[in-house]
Amino acid sequence: MTKPAAPKRHLPTSPFKAPATPAPKHFAVGDQVTHDIYGLGRVIGVDDGVAALVDFGSAQVRIPSPYAKMTKL
Template sequence: MEPSRSTRRHLSTSPFKPRVEAPVKTFEAGDRVSHDKEGIGRISTVEGTHAVIVDFGNGRLLRVMAPFTKLHVL
């Protein structure tokens, strides 16, 4: 038997802080971005909210999946 996956409410008397959902990063085609490992590039394609394709020049394309922790808008 698996535990239920319902959302639990936070009690105000709890000594633990409630979980805070990080805001979802959104990108548009043409945005200049910085990748922690690859450097500076430009968004060439946006695949909904789950992936983007970044062009780093010289034909180097990289598909970056959500949650985009290594990608930052310039």
């Protein structure tokens, strides 16, 4: 079993810019979203910063933060 690689840290003396961290996504009840696996849905519940409950028509799915595969429309 191998350990996952640790993220590389930015050295303050580096001539290159520090990698930008993406802004966290925020969803509200009623937002229409699309998910790479489940398709089109509507947010029906939100646990701030933890997860979002989304109704995709055929199923209700709890999507955990950071919502990598979900986009607000």
